[in-house]
Amino acid sequence: VDYEVPLTPEDEAFRDEVRAFLAANLPAGWGTAQYRGPRSESERIELQRDWQRRLFEAGLVAIAWPREHGGRAAGFVQQLIFNTEMARRRAPEPVNRSALAYTGPTLIQWGSEWQKQRFLPGILSGSEIWCQGFSEPGAGSDLAALRTRAELVGDEFVVTGHKVWTSKAHYADWCYLLVRTDPDAPKHEGISCLLLDMRARGITIRPIRQITGQSEFNEIFLDGVRVPRNCLVGELNGGWRVANSTLGYERAGLSRPTRIERRLRIVTQLAREIEVDGKARIEDPIVRDQLARFACRVEALRQIATQVSAASLRGADPGPAASIAKLLTSETDQAMAGFGMDLAGPYAALVNGSPHALKGGNVPLSYLIMRAATIGGGTSEIQRNVIGERVLGLPKG
Amino acid sequence: VSDDLAGLAQAQEQTEAIRDAASRLLATEWPLSRLREQLGPSARVRAEGLWKQLCELEWHRVLAPDAATGVPELCVMAEEIGRVLAPVPFAQCAVGLELLESTGRRSQGGLTVLANREEGLITDPFTPSTRATRRETGFRLDGSKLFVPWGDSCDAWIVSARVENEDGVGLFRVAADRPGVTRTPLAALDWWPLAELRFAGVELLSSDALALGAEGSALLAHALDREILASCAELVGVASGVHEMAVEYAKQRVAFDRPIGAFQAVKHRLVDLRADIEIARALVSAAAHSPLRQDGAPSVPVARAAFWCADALRRVPEGAIQIFGGIGYTWDHDAHLYLRRAATLVALLGERATYRERIMDERRDAGDEGGPR
Numbered sequence: 215v216d217y218e219v220p221l222t223p224e225d226e227a228f229r230d231e232v233r234a235f236l237a238a239n240l241p242a243g244w245g246t247a248q249y250r251g252p253r254s255e256s257e258r259i260e261l262q263r264d265w266q267r268r269l270f271e272a273g274l275v276a277i278a279w280p281r282e283h284g285g286r287a288a289g290f291v292q293q294l295i296f297n298t299e300m301a302r303r304r305a306p307e308p309v310n311r312s313a314l315a316y317t318g319p320t321l322i323q324w325g326s327e328w329q330k331q332r333f334l335p336g337i338l339s340g341s342e343i344w345c346q347g348f349s350e351p352g353a354g355s356d357l358a359a360l361r362t363r364a365e366l367v368g369d370e371f372v373v374t375g376h377k378v379w380t381s382k383a384h385y386a387d388w389c390y391l392l393v394r395t396d397p398d399a400p401k402h403e404g405i406s407c408l409l410l411d412m413r414a415r416g417i418t419i420r421p422i423r424q425i426t427g428q429s430e431f432n433e434i435f436l437d438g439v440r441v442p443r444n445c446l447v448g449e450l451n452g453g454w455r456v457a458n459s460t461l462g463y464e465r466a467g468l469s470r471p472t473r474i475e476r477r478l479r480i481v482t483q484l485a486r487e488i489e490v491d492g493k494a495r496i497e498d499p500i501v502r503d504q505l506a507r508f509a510c511r512v513e514a515l516r517q518i519a520t521q522v523s524a525a526s527l528r529g530a531d532p533g534p535a536a537s538i539a540k541l542l543t544s545e546t547d548q549a550m551a552g553f554g555m556d557l558a559g560p561y562a563a564l565v566n567g568s569p570h571a572l573k574g575g576n577v578p579l580s581y582l583i584m585r586a587a588t589i590g591g592g593t594s595e596i597q598r599n600v601i602g603e604r605v606l607g608l609p610k611g
Numbered sequence: 612v613s614d615d616l617a618g619l620a621q622a623q624e625q626t627e628a629i630r631d632a633a634s635r636l637l638a639t640e641w642p643l644s645r646l647r648e649q650l651g652p653s654a655r656v657r658a659e660g661l662w663k664q665l666c667e668l669e670w671h672r673v674l675a676p677d678a679a680t681g682v683p684e685l686c687v688m689a690e691e692i693g694r695v696l697a698p699v700p701f702a703q704c705a706v707g708l709e710l711l712e713s714t715g716r717r718s719q720g721g722l723t724v725l726a727n728r729e730e731g732l733i734t735d736p737f738t739p740s741t742r743a744t745r746r747e748t749g750f751r752l753d754g755s756k757l758f759v760p761w762g763d764s765c766d767a768w769i770v771s772a773r774v775e776n777e778d779g780v781g782l783f784r785v786a787a788d789r790p791g792v793t794r795t796p797l798a799a800l801d802w803w804p805l806a807e808l809r810f811a812g813v814e815l816l817s818s819d820a821l822a823l824g825a826e827g828s829a830l831l832a833h834a835l836d837r838e839i840l841a842s843c844a845e846l847v848g849v850a851s852g853v854h855e856m857a858v859e860y861a862k863q864r865v866a867f868d869r870p871i872g873a874f875q876a877v878k879h880r881l882v883d884l885r886a887d888i889e890i891a892r893a894l895v896s897a898a899a900h901s902p903l904r905q906d907g908a909p910s911v912p913v914a915r916a917a918f919w920c921a922d923a924l925r926r927v928p929e930g931a932i933q934i935f936g937g938i939g940y941t942w943d944h945d946a947h948l949y950l951r952r953a954a955t956l957v958a959l960l961g962e963r964a965t966y967r968e969r970i971m972d973e974r975r976d977a978g979d980e981g982g983p984r
Contacts, residue, residue: 220617482974496971499964506967509974510919513912514893521896524620535889542886598879606858606881608872 228292232299239268259385266308266340276314284338290526313337313344317390320460324448345386347377355596358401364393371441383419383432386412396451405453409445426582471515477550478512484557511546534605541597544587551584626687633691641697643945656802662699674709683899686844693848698803700761702841706834710769714821721766726756734965741772743781752813762806763796779824780831789813801955836913843920844895846956850888850927853949857931884930887923894919914969921963928953
């Protein structure tokens with residue numbers, strides 16, 4: 215009943231293993247009101263690095279990876295068990311979460327033997343932290359317009375350019391980097407993938423201050439940085455295909471809709487608590503109408519996730535609803551955060567630290583953070599293009 | 612249907628097999644040209660040959676107590692019927708037959724449909740103004756029913772009525788040839804059969820009362836859930852059918868030297884309409900697989916499907932006509948057939964405020980559980 219799927223004795227043993235691991239390894243007090251989490255980004259990184267090390271030592275990192283590369287070749291049910299158990303305890307993320315999800319699988323598919331031997335163990339254990347250098351100031355949605363230049367000089371690439379929206383750049387040991395190696399070729403045919411040592415000379419990192427005031431991302435300036443030729447992934451000028459398979463892993467990972475279920479509960483609770491002229495917002499039919507619409511979307515996304523799981527269980531194509539789910543999830547999440555501002559009235563103007571701030575200023579903070587939901591990981595406009603072209607079969611613009 | 616994931620996977624496989632078979636049959640037997648042949652000022656469209664064929668395949672028994680099929684199959688079949696705009700009394704017949712057989716009656720082969728809507732805009736189907744008065748030999752029925760789908764093509768109806776001095780709702784089988792019964796066809800936007808029924812002192816036998824009191828109310832809630840959900844499924848089909856046409860048109864039609872589907876204004880609108888359809892389909896599927904309510908109350912998953920479909924699915928043929936442009940405004944183009952059907956189904960779906968309140972009632976206890984953001 216826990217996983218909506220019958221478990222074999224092996225699955226049950228695996229579930230017990232994951233539960234025992236969580237019980238033994240989560241920080242003391244984790245999940246209670248008394249728990250004091252990391253206060254700074256470096257403390258957070260340390261927590262995540264420690265968490266990944268523990269997962270790695272228990273053989274619980276990248277369980278879906280093939281055995282020869284350090285995974286367990288875990289099937290759908292065990293992945294479901296793992297993700298459910300981790301979400302249930304709200305376990306920390308492993309420090310290399312995105313490298314485990316994208317860079318690692320890309321190296322398994324495209325990397326040389328030496329690259330696999332050299333880099334996969336560090337990605338798995340978290341002993342080397344990875345970041346990703348794709349976007350540039352002039353190449354966001356149109357990623358193939360990237361201009362960071364890499365020139366092959368002897369046995370080395372010399373890289374000069376400017377990358378943005380890189381998280382963990384300060385802490386990273388390595389960067390999975392997209393560069394232009396042939397400026398004269400058509401834009402998709404002059405791109406290559408490099409593995410960049412973040413300790414190399416000529417790298418400057420500058421944090422990007424986001425609209426929230428916090429800094430989770432960085433800019434990377436590259437000035438004549440030298441990268442040995444054996445750090446080229448795939449063919450020279452064949453990087454677009456490599457990058458596309460990475461983006462494919464990104465789209466394949468359908469997130470469970472727990473986050474929007476939670477936000478729906480939060481805005482419903484706000485509507486119940488906030489009173490206008492002594493009457494709770496939730497009594498207003500216009501508010502009820504909006505909440506009912508959100509409830510329909512959230513329920514539909516929950517159902518789509520369940521159906522995608524069921525389809526994966528029988529090895530069937532998850533279908534078009536899966537690609538539409540990402541677009542709907544981020545737009546619904548953002549709309550609910552905006553609705554929270556409407557509900558809060560003038561209290562929406564008070565931030566954390568102010569007297570009278572509502573929920574510690576979380577309403578306007580979520581509102582700001584949610585601007586990113588329809589931009590990061592592929593803008594909603596690009597998602598609509600992809601769905602229009604791949605699902606509906608419409609011509610490219 | 613089992614509620615767990617393995618059960619759902621199995622159910623997916625079964626319903627997809629049914630969907631394939633249904634869509635193949637309907638596509639060959641009911642091209643839109645068959646509907647066009649029947650159009651005219653006071654036309655009443657019906658697919659008699661197709662319906663006979665579907666009955667031979669036992670589609671009308673999809674909800675029968677002895678059938679291996681149930682609500683998920685009802686929804687898949689209704690969706691496919693909607694996709695080809697087939698005027699058949701499918702869901703109405705299935706629901707009527709289930710009401711008869713689950714109360715120990717034999718269905719006599721003819722069409723028996725539920726007649727519950729009345730004049731005026733009343734959201735509560737459990738307090739009808741049609742009334743039944745107890746008599747020595749049975750009941751006497753007075754009142755009227757409006758907006759009865761297929762009401763003028765029936766051999767009998769199942770009429771909801773208040774029984775004088777009693778709680779709950781009575782459900783009565785009323786044969787169409789009874790003295791005191793009149794039926795008036797209504798001219799509907801989509802030409803589908805729709806009727807008004809009047810009962811003036813109609814004498815009924817005790818055995819005509821299928822259920823009374825709390826049992827009657829529970830059976831009515833059960834039947835309405837199925838009819839409403841089937842209408843939602845049919846709407847999903849209607850919307851999908853016209854959306855596919857619009858997508859194909861956007862690939863072919865050239866303006867400013869390129870197919871119009873290459874323009875983001877058109878492409879993104881088609882994607883958004885498809886997203887609305889996928890939400891609707893997911894909500895219908897969730898409701899179809901949700902376990903029955905034990906207390907006889909109308910189901911919240913059905914309310915979610917109805918609320919969303921009423922809100923979102925009429926926009927699909929509207930958007931499709933916009934993409935077809937001028938040609939979509941012509942009588943000879945098929946787009947308006949979908950628009951008329953969708954608008955009629957939405958109009959007959961019920962008050963959206965009722966569904967909204969049912970959704971919000973369920974959320975009453977769903978608060979924030981606290982914890983870190």
